Amino acid sequence: MTGTQYAIAAYVVGLGLMLLYGLTLWVESRSVARRRRKDHAEE
Amino acid sequence: MIRAAKQSLLIAAKDLRIESRSRQTISLVVVLGILVVTVLGLGLGGQRPGGPAATAVLWVAYLFSGVLCFEKTMAVERQDGALAGLLLAPLDRGVIYLGKLLSNVVLMFAVAGVITPVGILFFGFDLSKAPLGFFAIMGMSMLGFAAVGTLFAAMVSSSRLQGGLLAMVVFPITLPLVIASTQLTSRLYQGDETWNGSAFAVLIAFDAIFLVVSWLAFEWVIEP
């Protein structure tokens, strides 16, 4: 692997971690919101 | 201040008296230490590693034995609600911490007194070049280790999942001690006259900071 390829790999991993985490938070917030709507609807 | 010191000594004396009767903790801890040294000896294929490896082997043994030791000195208080009694007494919580710390230090030094000769025997370590330096360095390291270990033992002793929890909590925090003491002893045994001020500073700073912080934080952490 050339230096450039290593650099690209590093950026993919580094940025990917942050973006993926943001994604998981977004997914979790949707499921929590859905749960709350369901709970409130049942009252 | 004198009264606080006396109270701490009383607590430590109580622990050590209980311990001297049953010798339960110390025998467990010593045996574990010897086993760890044996495992390392076998794992290293019967070779005789030099200088820095000596400190490393001993550290691994001290770490595991130490954690067990701290767990047990806290567990003693869980029996028969002894801890509740201790907390009801008109004692400053910091005094309880110092008392526990003192018993832990005494026990650890006793354990080290057994494990170190075993290590010397199994690995052919030659401490004769600078025995005082070695003991001073390891002594200071163990003090720092016990300071943090006593605090965290109180912290995790009431939680259900105990196995390995104290070790997990204490090890990362005390890694600077391992690095500093290993670097210092390896310098010592290579006859390197240059004084490794940074490493020594780490040891002193660690002991000073964590003795104070653990002493202060103990009261939040201890509960029946």
Next chain:
Amino acid sequence: MPQQSNGLPRAFWAVTLLTLAAAVVVLLVYTPDEATMGPVQKIFYLHLPMAINTFLACLLVFVASVSYLWQRSAWWDDLAVAGAKVAVLLCSGVLITGMIWGKSAWGHWWTWSPRLTFSLMLWLLYVVYLTVRASVESGHRRAVVGAVYGITAFLDVPLVWLSARLMPDIHPASITLSGEMKLTLALWFVPVTLMTFGLIIARFRLNRIIRDTTDETQRGFEPVNLHVSEGIA
């Protein structure tokens, strides 16, 4: 301004992604290669901002821990956890980018060099923060244990840094930055810091909502298990 359930306006995320895109473009088009190390040195522009932000997140955990012990409000506990999770995330990035850089530049995936050792030790400190919390059952006790550990861990950081510097450094990497490189670095700080901030706030908001939901259901005596916020992520 329309707010998402993560508490931050959409504009915030738009700005973050825009600055990220701009930073990437600048990196590819404008930034020169470093003379001795070549293109792989460009990892630095992501690595350093992530490292600084890791430290800031750890500082946040410390402040939140102290505040929790002082005010005993679960608000601070939720903030501490959010800070710690993002700290672990960022530190993982620092570790991995550092390792990739090391592999490319020196041929080894791992050396016990001061920088890598420090990153590893920091990572362990805060991973343990999260796992210890997950082992404590009582919510109140968990917060106290977390706070004391959070304070201890942060106070340990300078000692960790000093002791890591004692490790032998076979390949000391000292780079002198040209004007364009300094600009690129400054530019990269923007999206990374914004993302750190955003992720912490989002995680914090989620923690708050989950706690409120759990409280509500407990008041209604219905057993609902929404303990999704403890654990690594």
